Amino acid sequence: MLGNIVRYLDSVVARDPAPRSRWEVLLYPGVWALFWHRIAHALFNADLFFLARAVNHFARGVTAIDIHPGAKIGRNFFIDHGFTVIGETAEIGDNVTIYQCVTLGGSNPTNGVGGKRHPTLEDNVIVGSGAQIIGPVTIGRRARIGASAVVTEDVPEGATMIGVKARSTLVKAETWAKEFMPYGTPCKEPCEPTGNQRVDELEREIADLRARLDAMQEAREEPARENERW
The missing domain is CATH 1.20.5 (Single alpha-helices involved in coiled-coils or other helix-helix interfaces)
Known part of the structure; x- marks a missing residue:
């Protein structure tokens, strides 16, 4: 357990140049939001929906991050700063990074039956601040969603999406940066x-x-x- 916590904190330090130690990371609202979500998700899976919602409500008040107890989240998930909303049927892979004011929102099912309504983010996705990803779309591995982009369609692996409605920067997937890119928005690549x-x-x-x-x-x-x- 302690080893897993240390590895998680190290993964955050590797993606954020601000903290000087692991102890600082322990004060991050995104870290605490994930901690409370693990508890709420376990209660949700045990059909203790009211208790799960109660934990979610408490965590939202403390961290300003709203993660529905039903959302499925992988390893080393990092929300930098906060003010993020993640819906019930969202699925998030490993090593995903989300910056502030992001929404993983749902779309109204045309048949009126609630099903998969929220996005799926595969491994190593980066979502820039203010981005809105709406509906049961899939964001491919290593994709980057630029700041304030609005995504309503599937994003291929390794693509960088910018704008409203989001469009690809046409940077070939073969040229994706192998190092982690802060904020998900390249500044020195041939985007625009x-x-x-x-x-x-x-x-x-x-x-x-x-x-x-x-x-x-x-x-x-x-x-x-x-x-x-x-």
């Missing part, structure tokens, strides 16, 4: 041009269009000037 780069491109396009218009106007006025000379 920066704001200044895009502005420069637009200014060049405008200048080119203006030059073409001037050339067309010049061509139209040239015959008139020739007639005036005669």
Whole structure:
């Protein structure tokens, strides 16, 4: 038991540069939210639903993280900061990292029967802050969901998703970074041009269009000037 706790704390330290020791990690709300969820999940599996909900309610008040007792969570799950919601039928694999203000939300089943309504996150997924993953979609292994992305469809293994509605950055899965990437959003990979780069491109396009218009106007006025000379 103690060895498992130490390994878990070390896995958090490996993903977060902020703590100076394992003791600091013990104060993280995400660590305590997972601790209380393990208890609530055991009660839920024993059909002690009210007690499971009571533990969940207490944990939510203490940590500001709401994990439904029915959610299935693997090893070394880390919620950095908090303010996260995880629904009942969510399934989370091993070594998954979620940043603040993330929702693993459900979608309304068209047949009116509650079933698999929440996302499945496979191993080593990283979800950036503010991301919303909605419905019974599957996020493939090693995928990254960028900050504030909204995901409503399956994400292939190794993909990086950004935007609303989330779209792939088109970075080939073969080029995925083997090291852990904080915040799930690459800054030095060929995802999208920066704001200044895009502005420069637009200014060049405008200048080119203006030059073409001037050339067309010049061509139209040239015959008139020739007639005036005669």
